[in-house]
Amino acid sequence: MKNIPRKTVDRALIYIRTLDHLIKEKRYLVSSKDLALITGISDVQIRKDISNFGKVGTPRIGYKTAELNKTLKDFVLQENVVHVALFGVGHLGTAMLRYPGFNEDNIKLVAAFEKDKSKIGKKINGVRVYPVEMAPKIIKRTHADLGIVAVPASHSQEVADIMVLSGLKGIVNFAPASISVPKSVLVKDIDFTIELLSLFCNSQR
Amino acid sequence: MKNIPRKTVDRALIYIRTLDHLIKEKRYLVSSKDLALITGISDVQIRKDISNFGKVGTPRIGYKTAELNKTLKDFVLQENVVHVALFGVGHLGTAMLRYPGFNEDNIKLVAAFEKDKSKIGKKINGVRVYPVEMAPKIIKRTHADLGIVAVPASHSQEVADIMVLSGLKGIVNFAPASISVPKSVLVKDIDFTIELLSLFCNSQR
DNA sequence: GTCTAATCGTGAAATTTAGAACGATTGAGA
DNA sequence: TCTCAATCGTTCTAAATTTCACGATTAGAC
Ligand SMILES: NC(=O)c1ccc[n+]([C@@H]2O[C@H](COP(=O)([O-])OP(=O)(O)OC[C@H]3O[C@@H](n4cnc5c(N)ncnc54)[C@H](O)[C@@H]3O)[C@@H](O)[C@H]2O)c1
Ligand SMILES: NC(=O)c1ccc[n+]([C@@H]2O[C@H](COP(=O)([O-])OP(=O)(O)OC[C@H]3O[C@@H](n4cnc5c(N)ncnc54)[C@H](O)[C@@H]3O)[C@@H](O)[C@H]2O)c1
Numbered sequence: 201m202k203n204i205p206r207k208t209v210d211r212a213l214i215y216i217r218t219l220d221h222l223i224k225e226k227r228y229l230v231s232s233k234d235l236a237l238i239t240g241i242s243d244v245q246i247r248k249d250i251s252n253f254g255k256v257g258t259p260r261i262g263y264k265t266a267e268l269n270k271t272l273k274d275f276v277l278q279e280n281v282v283h284v285a286l287f288g289v290g291h292l293g294t295a296m297l298r299y300p301g302f303n304e305d306n307i308k309l310v311a312a313f314e315k316d317k318s319k320i321g322k323k324i325n326g327v328r329v330y331p332v333e334m335a336p337k338i339i340k341r342t343h344a345d346l347g348i349v350a351v352p353a354s355h356s357q358e359v360a361d362i363m364v365l366s367g368l369k370g371i372v373n374f375a376p377a378s379i380s381v382p383k384s385v386l387v388k389d390i391d392f393t394i395e396l397l398s399l400f401c402n403s404q405r
Numbered sequence: 406m407k408n409i410p411r412k413t414v415d416r417a418l419i420y421i422r423t424l425d426h427l428i429k430e431k432r433y434l435v436s437s438k439d440l441a442l443i444t445g446i447s448d449v450q451i452r453k454d455i456s457n458f459g460k461v462g463t464p465r466i467g468y469k470t471a472e473l474n475k476t477l478k479d480f481v482l483q484e485n486v487v488h489v490a491l492f493g494v495g496h497l498g499t500a501m502l503r504y505p506g507f508n509e510d511n512i513k514l515v516a517a518f519e520k521d522k523s524k525i526g527k528k529i530n531g532v533r534v535y536p537v538e539m540a541p542k543i544i545k546r547t548h549a550d551l552g553i554v555a556v557p558a559s560h561s562q563e564v565a566d567i568m569v570l571s572g573l574k575g576i577v578n579f580a581p582a583s584i585s586v587p588k589s590v591l592v593k594d595i596d597f598t599i600e601l602l603s604l605f606c607n608s609q610r
Numbered sequence: 611g612t613c614t615a616a617t618c619g620t621g622a623a624a625t626t627t628a629g630a631a632c633g634a635t636t637g638a639g640a
Numbered sequence: 641t642c643t644c645a646a647t648c649g650t651t652c653t654a655a656a657t658t659t660c661a662c663g664a665t666t667a668g669a670c
Pocket of ligand 1: 293313315316350358502503
């Protein structure tokens with residue numbers, strides 16, 4: 201298997217999202233220029249990304265939406281369902297538990313973990329809330345792949361440690377604090393504050 | 406003013422966040438190596454980033470937390486308060502309205518806009534919810550700089566157009582669909598689905 | 611069948627970003 | 641005072657990523 205650039209993989213997910221949408225609208229063909237208009241990514245970039253996955257386009261015509269979608273999905277997702285464990289059932293965590301869109305994209309929240317006893321034992325949108333201590337056991341039982349940190353920053357390292365111990369391979373961290381994990385575990389920080397400030401800084405110039 | 410790399414600006418925000426924290430703990434000095442341990446960013450990268458903003462460190466000692474923090478803030482934030490308008494008071498929008506952390510970082514949610522009449526007129530955490538039609542007027546009155554798209558993807562382009570018309574200079578888009586805006590308006594997409602899938606893909610290799 | 615315009619795919623150039631190496635500086639302690 | 645070890649800041653090198661240029665291909669018009 202060819203070594204595909206990290207950023208290409210990320211953009212492939214955007215192409216997949218876009219193609220899913222086009223297919224739902226019964227669109228059969230799409231050119232790199234069309235995709236560029238929709239996604240804001242340049243047409244050259246799109247063609248180059250796609251060429252990583254083989255020659256699937258037809259000159260003068262473009263790409264068949266269904267075929268391209270399948271090609272991309274085969275490469276980057278391989279029909280996997282991604283199992284995710286949530287830590288922290290507060291405002292943000294609850295929003296995610298209630299979000300119906302994950303299922304459609306092969307993401308399954310398999311369990312939630314809380315400290316607050318009043319939330320433990322409940323089921324939100326079919327997902328049970330467990331005490332944090334049960335995380336290692338439940339995570340193994342449910343085959344969770346990834347974890348989400350949605351606890352206050354003061355407890356983010358603590359839950360990150362549990363996630364690592366439990367064998368999770370990737371963490372999305374919403375807490376506004378860096379977490380330390382072995383380098384075999386990937387971390388994606390999503391700090392709304394930083395995103396807003398960054399946008400503001402960059403719009404100022 | 407020197408042209409500072411975009412990624413350096415983003416990392417500067419992480420340094421600021423970290424320094425805020427250290428200062429709160431009454432820590433006066435910090436070396437690039439310390440910061441590297443905390444943030445996961447390499448010490449070389451950190452020194453190089455900081456050197457963009459002038460020589461503020463002392464060999465053998467490191468940086469004074471307060472001084473470095475001030476230097477960074479002067480460059481990238483300039484003591485501005487960022488005014489933000491929220492579109493969509495659903496699960497995610499409400500979580501943001503209720504988040505107390507923004508204030509501490511000079512981010513102010515100045516108004517929220519909704520379609521659902523049952524939500525209009527309410528005040529959440531001090532922020533009033535208006536009908537979308539009032540957005541241009543309220544945004545001008547409140548001097549909002551940025552907007553947040555927290556409506557379903559099916560309506561994201563529609564509200565993005567209103568944001569542009571209203572003069573917002575940057576948009577954080579949580580909807581899983583690309584939005585088209587003039588290139589003078591910056592967009593930051595945050596698609597939880599894509600973040601999770603990306604993490605999964607990258608952890609698989 | 612030939613021509614043509616649109617589109618793909620790709621190799622090279624340019625740009626951005628990260629990393630490595632290393633000299634310069636400084637405070638602490640012998 | 642002199643040495644030393646820690647740390648900063650800068651320059652050079654390397655890697656990753658994007659952009660550019662252009663040839664190759666193909667469906668459709670005539
Ligand atoms: N809500 C937002 O818009 C927003 C914006 C920026 C950053 N964040 C960050 O996202 C994270 C979650 O935000 P939120 O608004 O949902 O916070 P929240 O306070 O509403 O929820 C946090 C939840 O985590 C639980 N918790 C605390 N310690 C725990 C532990 N050790 N193990 C398990 N659960 C624990 C709490 O009981 C609570 O239910 C925070 O780190 C916050 O700083 C949120
Ligand atoms: N909640 C999550 O965890 C999550 C995860 C991934 C993506 N998202 C995306 O984030 C966005 C918001 O998610 P959510 O969970 O808050 O959705 P939600 O359905 O809870 O809330 C959406 C809100 O937008 C309002 N709205 C609809 N059309 C509008 C319009 N034209 N103008 C103003 N308001 C309008 C609705 O009345 C509703 O209150 C959606 O695009 C969703 O796909 C959310």
